[in-house]
Amino acid sequence: MEERTPEELEREAITEIDAMLKTDPGMLKSMLADKGRWLCLCDMGWEAVKKEIKECKDLAAALSVIALETGMEPVTEEEAEDMFIPNLTINEFYHLAQCYFSSLCSTLDYDDDWGGLLEKAEQELQGAASSAA
Numbered sequence: 001m002e003e004r005t006p007e008e009l010e011r012e013a014i015t016e017i018d019a020m021l022k023t024d025p026g027m028l029k030s031m032l033a034d035k036g037r038w039l040c041l042c043d044m045g046w047e048a049v050k051k052e053i054k055e056c057k058d059l060a061a062a063l064s065v066i067a068l069e070t071g072m073e074p075v076t077e078e079e080a081e082d083m084f085i086p087n088l089t090i091n092e093f094y095h096l097a098q099c100y101f102s103s104l105c106s107t108l109d110y111d112d113d114w115g116g117l118l119e120k121a122e123q124e125l126q127g128a129a130s131s132a133a
Contacts, residue, residue: 027070027071028070028072028101028104028105029105031069031070031101032098032101032102032105038098039094041065041066041069042066042090042093042094042097044065044066044069045061045062045063045064045065045066045093045097046062046090046093048061048062048065049061049062051090052087053086053087053088053093054086054087055084056077056080056081056084057077057080059075059080059083059084059088059096060074060075060076060077060079060080062093062097063075063080063097063100066097066101067101070101072104075100083096083100
């Protein structure tokens, strides 16, 4: 893997955060809650890699099928590297995908909570500023 500069890593992190903020957590939650749809999406991901996950790129491709269905950015090989287990079975893939997308859902909820708090604080500051004027 090639060495990246701190600037490149920072740009990549900002791009990933921007992509996450554009993702609708409601869509992701409903996908996870609808077990039939979830299994179909996992099957689509599994089939996309011809029922074999031997390398990180296979895992990234399989998870990307699911991600793209929810309007998310594709999963990168770097992201898949952290989760990769050679020769995953279909049941292990379902579980790994469930954990991955559930954690994203939690992260997006957390971001929404912070966004709401920041908006409320901004309104309070504006109210205080107009009261002082």
